[in-house]
Amino acid sequence: MRFHRLFFDRVVAAAALFSSAMPLTTEVAPPATSPRVAQARAQAPGVYRYRLGDFHVTALSDGSVPQELHELLRGTSPAEVDKMLHHAFLSNPVEASITAFLIDTGSRLILVDTGAGGLFGPGYGGKLLGSLKVAGYEPEQIDDILLTHIHTDHSGGLVNEGNRVFPHATVHVGGPDLDFFLNPSNQGGVNGYDKKYFEEAVKTVGPYVKAGKVRAFTRETQLFPGIKAIPTPGHTPGHGFYRVESRGESITFIGDIVHVAAVQFPKTAITIVYDVSPKDAAAQRETQFAAAALNRSLIAAPHLPYPGIGHIRAEARGYTFVPVDYRDRYQP
Template sequence: MRFHRLLLDSVAAVAALFSAALPLATEAASPATAGTSVAQRRAQVPGVYRYRVGDFQVTALSDGTVPQDLHVLLQGESPAEIDKMLHHAFLSNPVEASITAFLIDTGRRLILVDTGAGGLFGPGYGGKLLGSLKLAGYEPEQIDDILLTHIHTDHSGGLVSEGNRVFPNATVHVGRGDLDFFLNPANQGGVNGYDKKYFEEAVKTVGPYVKAGKVHAFSRETWLFPGIKAIPTPGHTPGHGFYRVESRGESITFIGDIVHVAAVQFPKTAITIVYDVRPSDAAAQRESQFAAAASDRALVAAPHLPYPGIGHIRAEERGYTFVPVDYRDRHEP
């Protein structure tokens, strides 16, 4: 099964469903209905949300959202039960997934956690990171380092544009397991049913940084910079990693794709997704990491939780829930 195509196929199906409603909007705006008030569709503005962690400023940067057909993508539970959990969360299939990158300004370095999808999902699906970055007041050339939670299209796609490095001065940090898996020439045809597109796009996005000598791999817990630690959490991919940021007694941990669908995978951590390289390991990692975060009352950030994806994990009688941070929009000295 070509797992990589499932998301694009589900996006196409959802787009076709939405487009079927367009004639109604056109009819409503036609001369025959002149004088009828019609609400105009307007695009969202780029997403920027700043959050302070000690002396560091963390900025959530939206790369956009994509619809996901969870009946196709999720494994380990029936569509009927998935729909039941979605209904409980006031959602219905397909569910919109955020794609969020995070910028860490330490005062000395500008560090980007993941880069979104770039143009690899096609027009209208992702690809908004640079607009969000500019709105936040930064240019790609200013980025010193990029921390990839893992090498998947929606995390590494924004590294390049037309084959060129988008962040020419940045060093990419990523788990050794992902480099060895996705950039291995022997794996370029796909591995055990895991679609070859994953490997082709890894070469396309991370490859130019490898050639430029701008990739640093880690294989164990490593302090990359003062206050920033890389923590291997394999399962979703062989080199999947967390990044823990600490400053003045405060912390935030970027948890990557430990979770894709909050309404489903928080209450039932055993439910996996077709993107998992090792589903059983991914489920076990999710349960252990959720338990640890809930026990520590740790602040976490995840790219596919509803934007800005920053909050806490709370243990329930069965499973867990995600509690977003309070929204703030005021001047703070």
């Protein structure tokens, strides 16, 4: 108490001295203004256009979600994960983009994946239709949808309250995913793989199956001129890539071959709980990263930082993702 009393006495004395030295005045000091506070604002809809030969590719943001990597990653430790995140100027949890891609061939409008729709709840995904509108398109214009696989953050945008969002679109997807996720006997879950994946598959892909608007592929298949489906099982049984080529240029949409760039590029053996077959997913990642690095292929992935388009470079150990140069100008 003695310290507090001494401090108080000195403040009072200083105030008395200050007031006695001030001239008398009738002016009133202006009222103190409240400090300005930065106002939260939502991001503008994500639209990024990329020219590929005669085609236009548009990355459409569906939003982003935080990922608690200590709980999700397998074949590693929290300490190892934190070390790699620190190297990449990140910390756990890490924000993951959810990106869909629109291909305008001039004769068809083709969507690669559809984001999460409303299945993750308010504030987590569900921005695809807004991004699509900003890009100048409506859901009714979409001719085809290429699903890299049947997981909620890729097929969730197919429906809204049980109705097809893209009424004229045909869905293309790997046959083994249809057989696995829509099999009635699997709806309770399989070998510890949670039943929610199967229930959500029925909700999202089911209406298109009933409408006769689903086409499956089981091998490398030329879907349209310049667009090829390539099975890459591991993450899911029917996971697939889509390679798009026009006038000597190409891009490959690689789906969920990678979830966390800062971790899985340097160490391809690290898997995630979403993998149906972790061993096969890790092997597929190493194989495909090596091929893309060797061929200097352009790739696009939905969970890499938006817009998720770039190249894979081989390092002494592991790989690095190199984003494409940003362009903000008219490209006819």
